[in-house]
Amino acid sequence: MPGFSARPPAIASLLVDDAVVGVTRWDFEPGAATGHHTHGLRYVVVPMTDCSFLIEGPDGESRAFSRAGEVYRREAGVSHNVVNGGEQPMSFIEIEYK
Amino acid sequence: MPGFSARPPAIASLLVDDAVVGVTRWDFEPGAATGHHTHGLRYVVVPMTDCSFLIEGPDGESRAFSRAGEVYRREAGVSHNVVNGGEQPMSFIEIEYK
Numbered sequence: 001m002p003g004f005s006a007r008p009p010a011i012a013s014l015l016v017d018d019a020v021v022g023v024t025r026w027d028f029e030p031g032a033a034t035g036h037h038t039h040g041l042r043y044v045v046v047p048m049t050d051c052s053f054l055i056e057g058p059d060g061e062s063r064a065f066s067r068a069g070e071v072y073r074r075e076a077g078v079s080h081n082v083v084n085g086g087e088q089p090m091s092f093i094e095i096e097y098k
Numbered sequence: 099m100p101g102f103s104a105r106p107p108a109i110a111s112l113l114v115d116d117a118v119v120g121v122t123r124w125d126f127e128p129g130a131a132t133g134h135h136t137h138g139l140r141y142v143v144v145p146m147t148d149c150s151f152l153i154e155g156p157d158g159e160s161r162a163f164s165r166a167g168e169v170y171r172r173e174a175g176v177s178h179n180v181v182n183g184g185e186q187p188m189s190f191i192e193i194e195y196k
Contacts, residue, residue, distance in 0.1 A: 015169045016142075016169055016171055020140065020195070021142060023142065023169045023171075025169075044114075044166055044193055046191055048146070048167055054187045068146070069113075069146060069189075070113075071114055071123075071191060073118065073119055073121075091141075093169060095169075096144055097118070098196065
């Protein structure tokens with residue numbers, strides 16, 4: 001379709017998967033996206049680079065910026081598409097608690 | 099005491115402390131150490147730099163090397179002193195599960 005441009009997928013690499021946690025590294029080229037998903041587990045995010053987040057959620061778009069190492073935690077139930085809204089590659093590591 | 103050289107302390111920065119996790123960033127100059135401690139909680143380590151670990155444990159010294167982003171998890175009960183055994187500064191983020 002002329003003018004149509006789907007977002008490329010972010011690359012997910014499973015680092016740890018045991019009885020306690022699942023740890024996934026996410027690497028995004030500019031414009032890349034995780035795809036829409038709902039978190040079934042609570043999680044911690046460790047930005048490995050500065051991250052310019054474009055978040056597509058149920059209530060629309062929002063933007064957030066986290067510097068490398070600015071860790072945050074979220075409860076289960078978050079539903080969103082996470083996009084690299086910046087001009088540089090970005091990466092974070094997500095630790096889900098089972 | 100002539101010839102005595104205590105290790106400098108690693109710098110601990112508390113990033114998150116809530117009902118679920120405690121997240122601490124550890125920054126080490128070469129030769130810096132956490133001091134001997136026993137982990138009361140299970141934990142995940144996210145190396146933010148390449149890390150040349152010198153581990154002083156109950157059974158003696160050992161060395162380990164983790165590249166930045168090489169995440170690992172440990173159970174509660176680990177007892178050790180963690181030293182930067184390399185020539186460069188190193189940093190990791192530790193996520194303890196309450």
